[in-house]
Amino acid sequence: MLRRIFLSLAMVSLLSVSANAADIDVSNAKCPVSKTKPAVAGQSVDYNGAKVFLCCGNCKKAFSKDPAKFAARANAQLVATKQAKQKCCPLTGGKLNGSTVITVAGAKVCFCCNNCKGKAEGKKGDAQVDLVFGKKAFKKAFKVSEK
Ligand SMILES: [Zn+2]
Numbered sequence: 272m273l274r275r276i277f278l279s280l281a282m283v284s285l286l287s288v289s290a291n292a293a294d295i296d297v298s299n300a301k302c303p304v305s306k307t308k309p310a311v312a313g314q315s316v317d318y319n320g321a322k323v324f325l326c327c328g329n330c331k332k333a334f335s336k337d338p339a340k341f342a343a344r345a346n347a348q349l350v351a352t353k354q355a356k357q358k359c360c361p362l363t364g365g366k367l368n369g370s371t372v373i374t375v376a377g378a379k380v381c382f383c384c385n386n387c388k389g390k391a392e393g394k395k396g397d398a399q400v401d402l403v404f405g406k407k408a409f410k411k412a413f414k415v416s417e418k
């Protein structure tokens with residue numbers, strides 16, 4: 272009986288260790304430089320108090336040289352990898368309405384109302400990513416999680 276208790280305790284501690292070590296799930300992450308290729312766990316750079324993942328060594332170099340150029344997509348990736356959490360509407364700072372969720376650059380994002388959702392949906396490509404995850408919007412509406 273004691274032995275069983277000990278074993279289950281050991282398993283619980285193993286599980287919690289691996290939950291920490293398995294840190295970041297990059298399965299939804301797209302490389303912010305190539306924009307379309309999947310990011311890989313082995314190509315990461317420290318960014319904004321978190322980590323951003325690239326698809327290859329070349330993109331890693333390009334990103335390290337000029338992170339600001341790729342900031343909006345890197346910010347989106349922080350959300351897609353759950354390293355950043357959304358606090359409010361990126362357009363207005365208003366309270367989030369869960370029924371307005373859309374996916375931008377691989378990241379799920381909510382707005383305060385259908386009007387804001389419509390504005391975001393009306394944009395395409397970089398313009399859409401910039402609107403939702405650009406420097407100002409990200410600072411207003413998202414918070415990088417504490418480690
Ligand atoms: Zn690449």
Ligand SMILES: [Zn+2]
Nearest residue numbers: 363383384387
């Ligand atoms: Zn709104």
